[in-house]
Amino acid sequence: MGKYFKGILGPFAGLVGTVVGATWKGLWVMRSRPVSTGKAPTEAQMIQRSRFALMSQFLSPVTELIRIGYQAYNQEQSPYKVAFKQNIDEAITGVYPLLTINYAQLSIAKGRLLAVHSDVEVAGTTAGQLDITWTNNAPVDSTNGSDRIYLLAYNPGLQKYVMVKSAAARSAAQYDMAVPLDWSGNMVHVWLFFVTVNGKLVSDSVHMGPVPVV
Template sequence: MGTITKGILGGFSGTVGTVVGANWRGKDIIRSRPKKSSKEPTEAQIQQQLKFRLVMKFLTPVSAIPKMYFGSNAGARSRLNLACSYTIREAVVLNAGIPELVFNKVIFTKGELPGFQNFSVTPKAGGELEFGWTDNSAQAYAKATDCFETLVYCDELEEFQTFDNNEQRDAATASQILPERFRGKPVHLYCFFRNADRSKASNSLYAGEVMVLP
């Protein structure tokens, strides 16, 4: 059943007969009701579906970040669409027919800000990660006020911890304390800079897999 959203002459949502109404990116659209296929999916189609599910499960908890910082919207494709497509294409491999993420190829942000120089991460007792880098705030579009952010992913827990406490590029150092459940486990670490008004970012850096100390 369809629902009229803006009076009798407005758009509608739902199904009416053979058409489906929806609001897509602020526009009212209608399209044909999809027909169920009687064909069995091919092996390639099944693998693509599995890749898509894997990537969406991985990206969804932190989707706000690629939505803001992964390149530019390209026509009908959102930044999140672009991040999903990139990850499927570049950061997923098949292992005995099962898709797996290649963590060192994952990118969460893609932008014009300069990234890191001489980046380092040092695990400390108590679940602390200590970060360091060279201040390159005079380089191209970089500014001293650019802020440091991280995404820490524990594959064993299938859980992210993000970090944004406004440590600036010119500070050249930052630290993050992870929850107790992360301690004693390996984590994958991603870092990026974003500008003060959150309109631009650098490409995210894969900083490696580190063991969180108890």
């Protein structure tokens, strides 16, 4: 992969001759055009492609949240690529071709900020709403509960998401998350994590579910 800033063509995207132009972390880059061998893929290749497709289908719609949740890893690779690799290694289960995502093992945030675990509850008690409660476990000599909670709800039956950024302070200890009314009767998965007010520190995400929606 080569980086370029100026040239007779200027920045470009897509296939030109034998190279492909694209952007990577704000830089224009060129890659060699993929070469087709004409050979049928092996079973190992089919498995890997299936795993990639499965994880990409889930993570791509929540890229914005992944960039926040994995911001601490924005070095040689993008936050999305780090999250993708971790989850494809840890959160896919089953035997090909019946591969599925193990939502309990899936992570959307990873960092050093204090997380919450056993003291989180998610319940659907009202139509179009998930009641989320937790304990303000921030030590008084740290952030004093000012961290903001970020939420992701996923409905696998409908393959739809609801994301809420900076929903409430850790000290609030509760948040009523609105979800579509057509989710009624469905089971959903919820992930939550905390971010400091200045946006620089993130906690590990916590998974809750499956949770029935009223």
